[in-house]
Each structure stands twice: as C-alpha cells, then as structure tokens.
Amino acid sequence: MKKILLSLCVALVCGGSLHAQSDYSNRQQLAQRVAALAKSHPKYVKTQSLAKTAGGSDIWLITIGTGQTDQKPAVAVVGGVEGKHLLGVELAIGFAEKLLADVQSDRIQGLLGDQTFYVFPNMSPDATEQYFAALQYERSGNASKADYDRDGQVGEDGYDDLDGDGKITFIRVEDATGTHIINPDEPRSLIPADLSKGQTGQYLLFTEGIDNDKDGAFNEDGEEGIHFNKNATYRYKNFVPGAGEHAVSEVENRALFDFLYDAFNVYAVVSFGPYNNLSVPEQAGRGGEEQPQLGRRPGGRKITSWSAQDVKANAFVSEQYNKITGTAGAPKTAAGEGNFAEWAYYHYGRFSFSTPGWWVSAPKPDSTGRNRSANNSAADPVATYLKWAAAEGITNTFSEWKAIEHPDFPGKRVEVGGIHPFVLTNPPYALVSDIVDRHTDFVVALANMAPKLEVVDLKTEKLDNGLTRVSLKVFNAGLLPNLTQVGERSYFLKRIAVNVQTTGSQQVVSGRKTQTLDAIGGREAVELSWLVRGSGKLNITAGSVSTGTQTVEVTL
Incomplete structure (x- = not known):
C-alpha cells in the first residue's frame, strides 16, 4: 500500500491533465485532454476526429510535429487496441501529454524538428465506456449490432447482475461433469482440471448471468458488437464472434487504415494492446519458414513470420x-486472428511493436515440485494477481463467493463471485503516471x-574528354533499416530515390540519372557513382519521406 500511496503523491505533485485525474478517462474526459493539447501547444499539435463510431464516439488523431509533418519520418502510436485494456488509452494520450510537457527542451525540439508523431488515443471507445457504465463488464466490441450466436436475434442473451453489485464476475456450479477445481494454493480461484494429473473437475465456471435464450450458452449474445482487434485483414477469420461480417467492416478500422x-x-x-513483442521479440520462421523468401519480386510463399533481418531489429x-x-x-x-499489431507488420509493412505496458509477474515454476504454490500460480493469473494485491494492500478487487438460487441449475449449489472486471489487465490508476513516463521515454528512444x-x-575526379567521375555514399545514420523486408517486397512503400539534377549541356553518360535503392540497414551505406560530361554545378538529391531527404551540390 505504501508503494501505491507514494506513486499517488508523486502524481499529484507533478501536475498536468493526466495527473489531475483519479481514474481512467471516459470519452468526454479524453476529448477534453485532446482539446487541451491543441489549445496549449498550437505550434506543435493538430487534432481531428477521423470518424464517429456506431456509439457516437470520436476516433481522435493527434498530429505532433512542426512544418510539413507529412514529409517527415513518423511513428504511429495507437491506444485502445483492445476495449478492456484501459491502460492502452492512457499510454497513448499520456505519451502525447508527457512529450509536449517537455517540448521546450533541446532534445524534444530537435526531435520534433526532424520527425512526426501520429497518436490515436483510443480505437475502441464504445467498448472502453463499459468501464464507466452502471453495469461494469469487460467489453471488446463496439456499438454495432451483431448476432454473435447467429440465431437470427440480436442482443437476446447479455450479462445479468445476479448479486446486484454493478459488476459482472463469475458463477461456479458444483457439478460432477465440471471442468474446474479449486486452486489448492488460492481457494478463491478456480483452475482447469488436469486429467493428465488425475484431477477430476468439480465445478462448471461461467461468466455471471443467465441463459436467457436457453441455448446452453451463457451471455454469448449481448450488446457489444465488433472488436477493433479482430477486424483487420491479416489472419482475419470469418464467423468468429466479434470479427464482423468481413475484414475492415467497421468505421474505426477503415478510418485508421485509410x-x-x-x-x-x-x-x-507502436501499439498498446494485449500482444507483446517488446518484452520478448519475434522469431524468424515461426510460421514454418526458416528463411522466408522476401525478394523484391512478388509471389512465393505467403509470409507468416518476421524475416531474419527484421527480427534483429526487433531484438535490439x-x-x-x-x-x-x-x-x-x-x-x-x-x-489473435485479425489483430492490429500483426496487420501493421504483414499488411502495412512497417516495424510493428506492441506491449500491454503492465502485468503482474507470475512466480517462476518450480520443476522440483517442492514449491507447489509457484507451479499452480504460474498457470493461474487470478491467484497471481491476488497475491500481488495483498502485498500492495489493494482491496475491493474480488467478490467473495456467495450462494444464490439460479434458474438454470435447480437443486444445485451455485455461487457468484470472483475477480472484478478490468483489474487483471489494468493497474490501479495511481500507478499509471509512472508507467506512462517510462513508456514515453521508450517511444522517444525508438x-x-x-x-x-x-x-x-x-x-x-576529373577525367579526359570533359568527363567527371562523381561518387558518394547514401548512408543510413539511424539504427533501424529504412524498410522492413516485408515492406520492401510489397512495392507499396516509398524507397529511397536518388536523382541527379543536371543543368545546361551537362549529360550523365554512365550511371542512372534517377534510381531507387533497396533497403539500407542501420548504420549501413550504398555507394553510387556517375560519369558526367560538362562543367558547372549540379545537384544530387537522395531520400524518402520515411528517412528525410538531403541534397548535395557538385562542382564539375
């Protein structure tokens, strides 16, 4: 508890719109924070709503930079990838706030002089609003109408608050055909029975509710619609609840992708969502390809894993x-299928880095079997969380199990209770400011x-017959390649273009006057040369919108 209180005190002293809050931002508060950035930093910030969701929420874009922002290398920062991941929204909008709070420093001035940041604070605003609703439950879908169980009816089997506490938790039913047992090291939590260990299930476990449409499934067709994080084109899967009738069916996905x-x-x-390739990087060949064919020509096998070169960049x-x-x-x-982070690499062709930003670390399993608690907790996030919460003095995140009469299980012992929604994936708000600080530092470092x-x-070099040999190196002074290998193959991304601009009677007799270059790795260079007939001055320009452009003057 002392750690939480200390974090809260630091947050309150620091000031700023993020720190003035005591809880996560609803859509009205987010809109106010977006507007405050534009008002406080008009020189550096432009804001716009790209679209309105089915629930009337704005999809905000915050552009941070100077001058012609669309002509400078840029990082896209995306929050709200998953509707129940409230921290992702705070990490995205908090990044913009923290960056601009330091905008007068030399390091940020220099950064914004060279680069642009596109910040999309919340791509699932309809879903995140459920945190602030009278009935709180974890939601990923927007407000579009969807028939999850495809029975011809919409929203006929949603959640039911059986204990009237305003939160949807769980029900457990004592049953001989059960699939779960009580965790022997944390009796408040249930874990799947492991038949290989001779365990037999004692409980059925469902989310809190009633089988309203009597189809044998609980809460499978409520108010939520389509998930942003299931509606992208890469590995899109039809007929999955929340995926939509087709890829990119939703206005928020279309607005962002367009x-x-x-x-x-x-x-x-950089996306703040459930997938994490920042703590542990991608591996080449995980889709069955030891060395994916990533040449310039289209065709060949479908790319299902990162290339070896891109994996090296991800590892760094x-x-x-x-x-x-x-x-x-x-x-x-x-x-998962149709997720945003993989789309950003495989179909958009950019380096895609994703992290949830926070988690409760599980204790390391004990292979000797002497530490039974560690072995059980490693596979039980609820038990892991409860242990962490107790150490931090955090309460009111778990409802004790209590018996109820349930219409779908007459004559059986049914209890309602369990972990509260949102707490496993979102830290107490007092911790958010420090998490935002550290992730802002990371995005700046990236x-x-x-x-x-x-x-x-x-x-x-002067030669005979009025010729001059001109040579130079096009050098990538950064640490990342200018193109991913999958992006290089796509023919869609802009390559580095090199153009020799002659004047008067000058003539390029050897070498290409205009050419594009393959990807250049970090701290690597490509050497070029030309033979030019004539005298006077000419210019050579090299660059792309994702690397910057430089022009040199040459005297023949």
Whole structure:
C-alpha cells in the first residue's frame, strides 16, 4: 500500500491533465485532454476526429510535429487496441501529454524538428465506456449490432447482475461433469482440471448471468458488437464472434487504415494492446519458414513470420524497451486472428511493436515440485494477481463467493463471485503516471533509432574528354533499416530515390540519372557513382519521406 500511496503523491505533485485525474478517462474526459493539447501547444499539435463510431464516439488523431509533418519520418502510436485494456488509452494520450510537457527542451525540439508523431488515443471507445457504465463488464466490441450466436436475434442473451453489485464476475456450479477445481494454493480461484494429473473437475465456471435464450450458452449474445482487434485483414477469420461480417467492416478500422495507408512517412507503429513483442521479440520462421523468401519480386510463399533481418531489429528494440521501462516477467501472449499489431507488420509493412505496458509477474515454476504454490500460480493469473494485491494492500478487487438460487441449475449449489472486471489487465490508476513516463521515454528512444539518410564521402575526379567521375555514399545514420523486408517486397512503400539534377549541356553518360535503392540497414551505406560530361554545378538529391531527404551540390 505504501508503494501505491507514494506513486499517488508523486502524481499529484507533478501536475498536468493526466495527473489531475483519479481514474481512467471516459470519452468526454479524453476529448477534453485532446482539446487541451491543441489549445496549449498550437505550434506543435493538430487534432481531428477521423470518424464517429456506431456509439457516437470520436476516433481522435493527434498530429505532433512542426512544418510539413507529412514529409517527415513518423511513428504511429495507437491506444485502445483492445476495449478492456484501459491502460492502452492512457499510454497513448499520456505519451502525447508527457512529450509536449517537455517540448521546450533541446532534445524534444530537435526531435520534433526532424520527425512526426501520429497518436490515436483510443480505437475502441464504445467498448472502453463499459468501464464507466452502471453495469461494469469487460467489453471488446463496439456499438454495432451483431448476432454473435447467429440465431437470427440480436442482443437476446447479455450479462445479468445476479448479486446486484454493478459488476459482472463469475458463477461456479458444483457439478460432477465440471471442468474446474479449486486452486489448492488460492481457494478463491478456480483452475482447469488436469486429467493428465488425475484431477477430476468439480465445478462448471461461467461468466455471471443467465441463459436467457436457453441455448446452453451463457451471455454469448449481448450488446457489444465488433472488436477493433479482430477486424483487420491479416489472419482475419470469418464467423468468429466479434470479427464482423468481413475484414475492415467497421468505421474505426477503415478510418485508421485509410489514414495510415496514405501516411508513407510512417516507419514504425507502436501499439498498446494485449500482444507483446517488446518484452520478448519475434522469431524468424515461426510460421514454418526458416528463411522466408522476401525478394523484391512478388509471389512465393505467403509470409507468416518476421524475416531474419527484421527480427534483429526487433531484438535490439526489445532490449532497449526492457532496459528503459524496467519491466520483467511478461506473460506469454499470442496474437489473435485479425489483430492490429500483426496487420501493421504483414499488411502495412512497417516495424510493428506492441506491449500491454503492465502485468503482474507470475512466480517462476518450480520443476522440483517442492514449491507447489509457484507451479499452480504460474498457470493461474487470478491467484497471481491476488497475491500481488495483498502485498500492495489493494482491496475491493474480488467478490467473495456467495450462494444464490439460479434458474438454470435447480437443486444445485451455485455461487457468484470472483475477480472484478478490468483489474487483471489494468493497474490501479495511481500507478499509471509512472508507467506512462517510462513508456514515453521508450517511444522517444525508438524515435532516436529512426532511419536517417545522409549523403557522405562525396568525391569528384576529373577525367579526359570533359568527363567527371562523381561518387558518394547514401548512408543510413539511424539504427533501424529504412524498410522492413516485408515492406520492401510489397512495392507499396516509398524507397529511397536518388536523382541527379543536371543543368545546361551537362549529360550523365554512365550511371542512372534517377534510381531507387533497396533497403539500407542501420548504420549501413550504398555507394553510387556517375560519369558526367560538362562543367558547372549540379545537384544530387537522395531520400524518402520515411528517412528525410538531403541534397548535395557538385562542382564539375
């Protein structure tokens, strides 16, 4: 509890719109924070609503930068990827606030002089509003009408608050055909029975509610509609509840994707959501390809894993993330069908880095079997959380099990209770400011790794017959390649273009006057040369919107 109180005191002293709050932002508060940024920093901030969701919520875009922002290398920062992940919204809007709070410093002035940040604070605003509703439950879908169980009716089997506490928890039913047992190390929690260990289930476990449509499923067709994080084109799966009738069916997905596909200056996407390739980086060949064919020509096998070159970049960024944020013990995560983070790499072609930003670390399993508590808790996030909460003095996040009469289970012992919604994926709000600080530092550090073009080692050599040999190196002074390998293959992303601009009677007799270059790795260079007939001065320009452009003058 002392840790939580100390964090709260620090937050209150620091000031600022993020720190003035005592809880996560609803859509009205988020709109106020977006407007406050534009009002306080008109030189650096432009805001706009890209679309209105079915529930009437705005999809905000905050553009941070100076001058022609669309002509500078950019990072896209995306929050609200998953509707129940409220922290993702705070990390995105908090990044914008923290960055601009330091805008007068030399380091941020220099950064915004060279780069742009596109911040999308909340891509699931209809879903996150459920946290603030009279009936609180974890929700991922928007307000579009959806028939989850495809029975021809919409919203006929939603959640039911059986104990009247305003929160949807769980019901457990004593049953000989049960699938769960009580965790022997944490009796408040249930874990799946492991038949390989001779365990037999004692309980059926459901989310709190009633089988209103009597189809044998509980709460399978309520008010929520389509999930932003299931509606992207990569690995989209039809006929899955929450996925939509087709990929990119929802206005919020279309608004974001339409903007990003026109934003050729974006070289990296940072998303705050459930998938995590920052704590533990991607691996090449995880889709069955040891060395995916990523040449310039289209065709070949479908790309289902990161390339070896891009994995190296991810590993370096991951190392910096862990060092800067100080996070450890991240649970394993799997990207679901139609998710945003994978779309950003495989279909958008950019470096895609994703993290939930916070988690409760599970104790390490004990292979000797002597520490039974660690072995059980490692597979039980509820038990892990309850242990952490007790150590931190956090209360009111669990409802004790109490017996009720349930119409679907006459004559059986039924209890309602369990962990409260949202607490497993969102920390107490007093911790948010520090988490935002550390992730802001990471995004700034990532921007400082950006591909950056420089023209170096310019040389001229006089030859016979009025010829001059001109040579130079196009150098990527950044730490990241200017293109992912999957992006290079797509033919859609902008490559580095090199153009020799002659004047008068000058003539390029050897070498290409205009050409594009393959991807250049971090701190690597490509050497070019030309033979030019004539005298006087000419210019050579090299660059792209995602690397910056440089022009050098040459005297023949």
